[in-house]
Amino acid sequence: xxxxxxxxxxxSMGSTERxxxxxxRVAKWHAAGHRVVVVPSAMAGETNRxxxxxxxxxxxxxxxxxxxxxxxGEQVSVGLLAIALKTIGVDAISxxxxxxxxxxxxxxxxxxxxxxxxxxVRADLDAGRVVIVTGFQGVxxxxxxxxxxxxxxxxxxxxxxxxLGADECLIFTDVDxxxxxxxRVVPAARRLEKVTFEEMLEMASLGSKVLQIRAVEFAxxxxxxxxxxxxxxxxxxxxxxxxxxxxxxTFEEDQDMEQAVISGIAFNRDEAKITVTQVPDRPGIAYQIxxxxxxxxxxxxxxxxxQSVDGTTDFSFTVPHQExxxxxxxxxxxxxxxxxxxxxxxxxxxxxxxxVGIGMRSHVGLASLMFRTLWEEGIxxxxxxxxxxxxxxxxxxxxxxxxxxxxxxxxxxxxxxxGVATGxxxxx
Ligand code: ADP
Ligand code: ASP
Ligand code: MG
Numbered sequence: 001x002x003x004x005x006x007x008x009x010x011x012s013m014g015s016t017e018r019x020x021x022x023x024x025r026v027a028k029w030h031a032a033g034h035r036v037v038v039v040p041s042a043m044a045g046e047t048n049r050x051x052x053x054x055x056x057x058x059x060x061x062x063x064x065x066x067x068x069x070x071x072x073g074e075q076v077s078v079g080l081l082a083i084a085l086k087t088i089g090v091d092a093i094s095x096x097x098x099x100x101x102x103x104x105x106x107x108x109x110x111x112x113x114x115x116x117x118x119x120x121v122r123a124d125l126d127a128g129r130v131v132i133v134t135g136f137q138g139v140x141x142x143x144x145x146x147x148x149x150x151x152x153x154x155x156x157x158x159x160x161x162x163x164l165g166a167d168e169c170l171i172f173t174d175v176d177x178x179x180x181x182x183x184r185v186v187p188a189a190r191r192l193e194k195v196t197f198e199e200m201l202e203m204a205s206l207g208s209k210v211l212q213i214r215a216v217e218f219a220x221x222x223x224x225x226x227x228x229x230x231x232x233x234x235x236x237x238x239x240x241x242x243x244x245x246x247x248x249x250t251f252e253e254d255q256d257m258e259q260a261v262i263s264g265i266a267f268n269r270d271e272a273k274i275t276v277t278q279v280p281d282r283p284g285i286a287y288q289i290x291x292x293x294x295x296x297x298x299x300x301x302x303x304x305x306x307q308s309v310d311g312t313t314d315f316s317f318t319v320p321h322q323e324x325x326x327x328x329x330x331x332x333x334x335x336x337x338x339x340x341x342x343x344x345x346x347x348x349x350x351x352x353x354x355x356v357g358i359g360m361r362s363h364v365g366l367a368s369l370m371f372r373t374l375w376e377e378g379i380x381x382x383x384x385x386x387x388x389x390x391x392x393x394x395x396x397x398x399x400x401x402x403x404x405x406x407x408x409x410x411x412x413x414x415x416x417x418x419g420v421a422t423g424x425x426x427x428x
Contacts, residue, residue, distance in 0.1 A: 002167035003035045003125070007135060007157030010044035011174035012231035013077050016084075023084035024235035025172075025242075026130055030090055032239045035125045037164065038132045039157040040081055042073025047136075047150070063108035067137075067147045070109075071097070074134035074153070081132050092130040095120065097137040097145070102156065104138035104146045111138055111146035112214070113155065116163035133160060154215035162222035169224050170246075171211065172231035177247035178203075178210055180413040181265040186405050188414040192263060194250045199263045199356050202390045206354040207268025219249055261359030261366070262411045267404050268352045269397055271301055272324040273382070274331060275316040278342030281308035285339060289315055292334045298323045302352070302394060304383045312342075316383060318394065324348055350382065351400035354392040355407060366411075367391050373410040379403055 006029070008022050022040070029036050042050075050069050054061040078094035085092035100120060104111035124131045135153025138146050148155050154171060161169035178200065179189040195203075197220045204213040210228060219226045229246025279285055286305065293300055303317045319327045324346050331344045360366055367384075370391055374381060379402065383394035395403055408414060 001033045001035065003037075003164055004029060005037045005039060005157050005161040005164065005166045005169045007039045007153055007169070007171045008041065008231055009153065009171075009173045010041045010046070012172050013040050013042070013081070014044035016080065018231075019077075019080050019084050021235045022081060022172075022231065023088055023090070025231070026081075026085060027088055027090045028236060029239060030130055034239075036130050037121060037125070037160060037166070038081065038130060039135045039153060039160055040074065040077040040132065041135045041153040042077055046073040046076070064144060067108045067111075067145050070147050071134070071137040071145045074136050078132045078134050085130055085132075090130055091128060092132060093124050094132040094134075096134050097156070098139035098143070100133055102133070102138035102159070104140055104148070106140040106142070106144070106146070108144075108146055110149040111140065113138060113148070113159045113218075116159060118160075118163045121160075121164065148214070149212065151209055151212035152214070154212040155218060158215040158218040158222075158224050158226060161224045161226075162218055167225065169219070169226045171215075171226065171228045173210065173228060174230070174232060175210065175228075176230035176233070176245065178208075178228050178249075178264075180263065181404055181408055182208065182210075182267070185267070185401055186265075186408050188405075188408065190413065190416070192247050194248050195263055196358055197249055197251050198389060199358055200249050202354070202356045202387070203264050203266045206266035206356065206390065206392060207270065207352065208264070208266045216249070220251075223251065225249075260357060261363050262355050262357035262413065263359075264356050265404055265407050265411070265413070266354045266356060267400055268354075269400065270321050271318040271350060271352055271394075272321050273316055273318050273347040273350050273394065274324070274327055275314055275345045275347070276331065276335070276341045276343075277314050277345065278312040279305075279315045280340055281311055281313050285315070288339050289331075289335055290317065292330050293317075293319070293327055296326060296330045298327050298330070302383050302385050302392070315341075318350070318352070318383070321348060349397045350394050351397040351403075352392055352394050353400060353403045353407065354390050355411060356390045358389050360389050360391075369410060370407060373406050374403060377402055377406050 082092045082094040103115045121131045135156040177191040181189045183189040201216045204216045226249045301318045305315045328346045379399045381393045385392045
């Protein structure tokens with residue numbers, strides 16, 4: 001008998017019929033003798049609808065009130081699922097985040113979970129019930145409702161699994177696992193049997209929305225055994241088969257020796273680029289440009305600056321798309337004159353494409369293969385950044401899908417996994 005946390009995403013909860021299927025799936029695990037905690041998302045499209053209502057009234061609504069509104073989507077889901085389970089004879093109880101309580105900090109719309117009180121959940125499990133807890137939401141120390149950022153139900157589930165010391169966290173979604181890249185963009189993408197925690201962390205941070213990054217962070221920190229699998233298979237699929245399906249997130253030491261060099265390709269259209277031209281090349285300039293951006297609470301991702309030959313240089317960096325106007329305002333009002341720069345240019349039409357794999361540590365030539373592939377497709381690289389296990393480039397957004405497909409092929413990801421480890425021409 002195991003303690004299992006199961007998360008169901010928006011598509012999986014997308015209609016009353018699908019909620020009925022979720023109930024049958026949960027009932028099956030419960031009947032097999034497992035203790036089950038379920039963390040559902042709002043029904044597909046519901047969070048967008050709710051946020052849209054708020055923005056119809058005010059394009060920049062108060063974040064506390066936004067959370068009050070957005071959190072209701074998950075509250076409907078838990079109630080409907082509890083009714084569906086009771087209807088088929090399974091004892092179940094639903095809770096909102098504040099009832100549990102899932103305690104968070106006060107950062108409305110992007111709150112972080114600080115602690116979870118598991119006493120109620122444990123008592124219900126001991127009483128033989130299925131416990132259903134809202135995804136995406138928590139409560140701060142003033143008792144205000146908070147939400148965890150888009151896609152945050154993944155984090156709710158993994159954090160709940162960590163708090164309960166669950167045997168496994170199953171993330172049920174509308175794809176049957178983690179793929180080499182988004183299968184909606186590259187039909188040749190392949191499902192990975194396993195992916196290391198570090199690779200998953202990079203992929204999530206670089207834009208693969210299959211798991212929210214904080215969920216992966218929790219899984220790593222608390223060593224939560226986490227699996228991504230499909231909720232769209234027949235709900236009566238035998239538990240033993242379902243339990244081994246999808247993609248398991250592993251910790252490096254569990255990995256087979258024969259690890260693919262590159263595991264996946266991530267992409268992200270959510271950033272915009274700012275270029276400051278004719279920046280005087282002297283100590284303190286990076287701080288004078290990025291200090292005011294940090295003070296304005298704007299995240300900066302990639303940064304590029306070259307040394308100058310003639311005393312001035314261009315300085316570029318990327319910010320979240322929705323912060324572009326804000327960041328341009330800061331640059332024009334606080335930075336341009338202060339440092340005596342030329343122009344401030346904003347470019348919303350960029351995309352970041354990244355190849356990820358822990359095999360990069362031991363293989364050379366991967367960057368050159370990436371750059372050659374993009375050159376062969378006639379795609380210009382605007383920025384580059386690397387870490388131990390990833391290489392990212394910024395390109396014009398209209399070439400993003402082309403770049404992802406070409407790289408997927410060039411890195412041998414179209415082929416079955418065995419071919420990747422041995423068949424990839426690296427280093428030359
Ligand atoms: P849910 O509502 O279940 O949380 P999401 O839409 O948040 O589902 O995440 C699942 C989606 O993530 C898939 O439908 C797929 O389009 C997308 N995705 C992006 N990158 C990947 C990847 N590498 N592997 C699998 N799915 C991916
Ligand atoms: N319902 C929330 C969202 O749409 C949380 C989630 O689905 O994970 O972002
Ligand atoms: Mg999601």
